[in-house]
Amino acid sequence: MSSEQEGESIRCLVAKVGLDGHDRGAHVISRAFRDAGFEVIYSGLHKAPDDIVQAAVQEDVDVLGISILSGAHNTLVPKIIDGLEEYDAADDTLVLVGGVIPEEDRPELKDEGVAAIFGPGTSIEETIEFVRDNAPER
Amino acid sequence: MTGDDERLLEDLLEGKHRALARVISKIEDRSPGYRDLVSKLYAHTGEADVIGITGSPGAGKSTLVDKLAETYRERGETVGIIAIDPSSPFSGGAVLGDRIRMGSTIGDMDVFVRSMSARGTLGGLSTATADAVKAMDAFGKDKIIIETVGAGQNEIDIVRTADTVAVLVPPGSGDDVQTLKAGILEIGDVFVVNKADRDGADRTVQELRDMVAMDAGDSVSMSGGHHGADSMAMLEDHPDDEAHADWDGGDTDAGDTDDWVPPIVETVATRAVGVEEFIDELENHQTYLVDSGTRAEMARKRYAEEIRTLLREDVHGLLEDELERxxxxxxxxxxxxxxxxxxxxxxxxxxxxxxxxxxxxxxx
Known part of the structure; x- marks a missing residue:
């Protein structure tokens, strides 16, 4: 039925979690995602991991981009992923982390289920490309 | 219906949030099989009160919706919110920002907030919104709130999905109130002057009051105003009597005398001032709808419109294929x-x- 073929759009949640007031990066990426044709939901600042899980589940996002510049990624990111698992949402949500993540912390985050980590200097195009290639098929 | 969809429907009816979220995505994407899914939902709907909230950008809709949801939760009712934002006509992308201002109920899974954007199809969003409301209704939400920027016909169509429509008017709108007249006034069942602590609020209230009084005066001669119940049509049996039996209550010739006159409520949403009064007026309107028989009339009109829209979309699809050939x-x-x-x-x-x-x- 051709009337059922209407546009599927990649849905992203851009999330700021924990005590970290720097959201310039999150704003820039939200805008870039929008311009790439994605639907972006921005969480706002200072959200708890549970809040992020709630938003990701309810909005049924394909992509969850977590921006962390506070250094608390080792505690916050696993909490979010555990929460997603609780709602059976972990498998088909592409979890990305952006921010200042030291090299030695990366393997562990990847083990937790983070698909990619984008550090300082990553180009916007690279991130968009990655999302397009890896957003889960529904 | 496929096995997956059946399981999804079962999960939704059992109250699994993930399933509700997924069903709404299917509705938005119009993915294969969504129609069967939605048609199965209908049998489980008819319980929720649906409230539409509209107003110009910056009028304070999201903040008021947030406080409304908080108050409903305090009363033990579950809430579904559909927040609609415009999408870019150029890239098709959108930043859906209403969630940020809904902080009072964050972390409470019994408030289900879903952001939606127009995806560029004619009338498509109002169909998707109506279907998403059905999904939340079947899920068991007591109150469903649709929030949208009231700018054009599309938005008016969306908000018509609701039983009760509240229009937010910021103070000092002055001449804007005049422009509101054109489209928004007709759809408002309750007017809210938000930010009522600001200068000019009294004047805006007064202007609205005059306008409502004028409108009420007009409708006496037009048998029952903008929602006027048609007593002949009332005799028809509703196909879904079981689920919607309570919609048919009340006498049929209410109208001319007991017509609904939209009340004007003053609120300061940021401080939750006037929210209780606002809820009272919403409830009064719901009672009016049932007692006057208007709710049945509205439901019938809405279903008629849904049937027409679906047919139009289907025929449009067929013709697109023909065009391709x-x-x-x-x-x-x-x-x-x-x-x-x-x-x-x-x-x-x-x-x-x-x-x-x-x-x-x-x-x-």
């Missing part, structure tokens, strides 16, 4: 540009086989 719209447009033909001729030619086969069906 005829070589695509671009070539046809080029032919018109070159003066070889004109749009009317092309439309007739394309419709001919459709009309011919319909005529054949009639003969059988």
């Amino acid at each position: 005829a070589g695509g719209v671009d070539d046809l447009a080029e032919a018109v540009r070159n003066g070889e033909t004109d749009p009317y001729t092309i439309a007739d030619e394309l419709l001919d086989p459709v009309e011919a086969s319909l005529a054949e069906l009639e003969r059988d």
Whole structure:
């Protein structure tokens, strides 16, 4: 039925979690995602991991981009992923982390289920490309 | 319906959030099989009160919706919110920002907030919104709030999905109140002057009051105002009597005398001032709808509109295929540009086989 073929759009949640007031990066990426044709939901600042899980589940996002510049990624990111698992949402949500993540912390985050980590200097195009290639098929 | 969809439906009816979220995505994407899913939802709907909230950008809709949800939760009711934001007509992308201002109920899974954007289809968003409301209703939400920027016909169509529509008017709108008259006034069942602690609020309230009084005066001669119940139509049986039995209550010739006059409520949403009064007025309106029989009338109109919209979309789809077979719209447009033909001729030619086969069906 051709009337059922209407546009599927990649849905992203851009999330700021924990005590970290720097959201310039999150704003820039939200805008870039929008311009790439994605639907972006921005969480706002200072959200708890549970809040992020709630938003990701309810909005049924394909992509969850977590921006962390506070250094608390080792505690916050696993909490979010555990929460997603609780709602059976972990498998088909592409979890990305952006921010200042030291090299030695990366393997562990990847083990937790983070698909990619984008550090300082990553180009916007690279991130968009990655999302397009890896957003889960529904 | 596929096994997956059946499981999804079961999970939704059991109250799994993930399933509700997924069903709404299917509705938004119009992914294969969504129609079967939605048609199965209907049997489980009819319990929720649906409230539409609209107003100009910055009027304080999201903040008021947030406080409304908080108050409903304090009363032990579950809430579903559909927040609609415009999408860019150029990239199709959107930043859906209403969630940020809904902080009072964050972390409470019994408030289900879903952001939606227009995806560029004619009338598509109002269908998707109506279907998403059905999903939340079947899920068991007590109150469903639709929030949208009231800017044009599309938004008005969306908000019509609601039983009760509240229109937010910021103070000092002055002449804006005059422009509101054109479209928004007709759909408002309750007017809210938000930011009522600001200068000019009293004047805005007064202007609205005058306008409502004028409107009420007009409708006496028009048998029952903008929602007027048609007493003949009331006699028809509703196909879904079981689920919607309570919609048919009340006498049928209410109208001229007991017409609903939209109340005007003053709120300061940021401090939750006036929210209780606002809820009271919403409830009064719901009671009015049931008692006057208007709710049944509205439901019937809404379903009629849904049927028409679906048919229009289906036929549109068929014709798109036909257009493709005829070589695509671009070539046809080029032919018109070159003066070889004109749009009317092309439309007739394309419709001919459709009309011919319909005529054949009639003969059988």
